[in-house]
Amino acid sequence: MNKKNLDSNNIREKTIEFACKTTAGHLAPSLSTVEMLTVLFNDYLKYDQTDASNETRDRLILSKGHGCYAYYVILNQLGFIPNCELENFNTDNSTLKGCLVQNSKYMIEASTGSLGHGLPLAVGMAKSFKLQNKTNKVICIVGDGEMQEGSNYESLILATQFKLDNLLIIVDANKLQAMDFVTDVGVDNNHLAQILKGFTPNNFYEIDGHDEYKLKETYNSFFNNTNETFSILVAHTTKGKGLQMIENESKYHYRCPTEDGYIYVPKEEI
Amino acid sequence: MAISKNFVMKEIYKYFKNDDKYVLLAGDMGFAVLDNFFNNHKERAYNTGIAEQASVGMAAGMALTGLKPIIYSQIPFLVMRSFEQIRYDICEHNLNVLMVGVGADNYFHALGRSHCMDKDDIYLMSLFKNLLILEPTEDSLEQDIKNAIEYDGPVYIRTL
Numbered sequence: 001m002n003k004k005n006l007d008s009n010n011i012r013e014k015t016i017e018f019a020c021k022t023t024a025g026h027l028a029p030s031l032s033t034v035e036m037l038t039v040l041f042n043d044y045l046k047y048d049q050t051d052a053s054n055e056t057r058d059r060l061i062l063s064k065g066h067g068c069y070a071y072y073v074i075l076n077q078l079g080f081i082p083n084c085e086l087e088n089f090n091t092d093n094s095t096l097k098g099c100l101v102q103n104s105k106y107m108i109e110a111s112t113g114s115l116g117h118g119l120p121l122a123v124g125m126a127k128s129f130k131l132q133n134k135t136n137k138v139i140c141i142v143g144d145g146e147m148q149e150g151s152n153y154e155s156l157i158l159a160t161q162f163k164l165d166n167l168l169i170i171v172d173a174n175k176l177q178a179m180d181f182v183t184d185v186g187v188d189n190n191h192l193a194q195i196l197k198g199f200t201p202n203n204f205y206e207i208d209g210h211d212e213y214k215l216k217e218t219y220n221s222f223f224n225n226t227n228e229t230f231s232i233l234v235a236h237t238t239k240g241k242g243l244q245m246i247e248n249e250s251k252y253h254y255r256c257p258t259e260d261g262y263i264y265v266p267k268e269e270i
Numbered sequence: 271m272a273i274s275k276n277f278v279m280k281e282i283y284k285y286f287k288n289d290d291k292y293v294l295l296a297g298d299m300g301f302a303v304l305d306n307f308f309n310n311h312k313e314r315a316y317n318t319g320i321a322e323q324a325s326v327g328m329a330a331g332m333a334l335t336g337l338k339p340i341i342y343s344q345i346p347f348l349v350m351r352s353f354e355q356i357r358y359d360i361c362e363h364n365l366n367v368l369m370v371g372v373g374a375d376n377y378f379h380a381l382g383r384s385h386c387m388d389k390d391d392i393y394l395m396s397l398f399k400n401l402l403i404l405e406p407t408e409d410s411l412e413q414d415i416k417n418a419i420e421y422d423g424p425v426y427i428r429t430l
Contacts, residue, residue, distance in 0.1 A: 102362075109334070110331075110334065110363065111363065116323075117354075120325075120330070120359070121330055121331035123328050124330060124332040124333075124339075127328065128293075128331065131293065131313070150323070154323055154325075155324045157324075158318055158319070158325075161318075
């Protein structure tokens, strides 16, 4: 497929701009997804920019449906989401919500926002494609906090039964959930990675989730996977990456930095 | 009065056997009742285990990608354990998923309250405006299953 010209720095900049202009709260959990999404949409995911419903497209399920601003910006740059939708966001006129709502025109595959729902959907999609002898891939992005939901472990067991070599699960391991660090609530991400590795030791990856080179290495492995099992990538990331005032601060899980005096200035005007 | 799962699944099988888009997700149950499904179509009849939430979510994912899933599970575990998945994964996307609940009207009373919920499943499932609820009798069975198959949206069938 043709390489697109999405640029992570630009996506990050536009994501910050989008949140600040609309005073939208879930900026920090969106910023940790920038590189994993940009690289995926640039070089790997199969989709048709002229037809969001093209059945041959791969499916991306962003299960952490609240962390969707970078995803919105990317879908906008690819021409799926019109500018007016981004401008109207967080008003009564917007179709886009704070958590994902399925929209076949915008290539938003499923509604997510209640955590622990995306991975079961993705497992069902991956099994469905295999049963129908289709080559579509399914990628599901879950949060590290979200991995506290029990339905995810049910899904991992079923993904094992069905030998889903067309499924990649990405854990956005940004270390923070809404109120606390994940270590304060339960297992730390190294422990979580060990647990997940046990499900698919030969197709398990653990990298810096902001390192585009390593993301490409992992995606290359997954998109050429012949191991007959699903893949898991634990992507260690920084919540709020790129805006120092909110990086690694639990307070900013759902708080727009403009509420604390931050004034967004476009880079080109600095 | 609901009728036995045997009658209902036999009627559903008439459609299942002729259409490769149908898949069966059984919640670790179905001895004898599902033999035709498992023996004749094992590539699309699955025991999805003791995992009701993921099974319902999986069914939704399958329906979103062109399949016609049938879920077969105990009523309390289907309706209550995976209630949010029924709401948010199946009904919210208005998917053609057929849910067959087993053990209506305290059929498993010998097992105690874990497996019984009177008719409360009807009250709970009635909250979903796009969900068709059916309780076939011997007389209505053929027409009810035909309606279930043709209905554009989720269907819940309660059986003994």
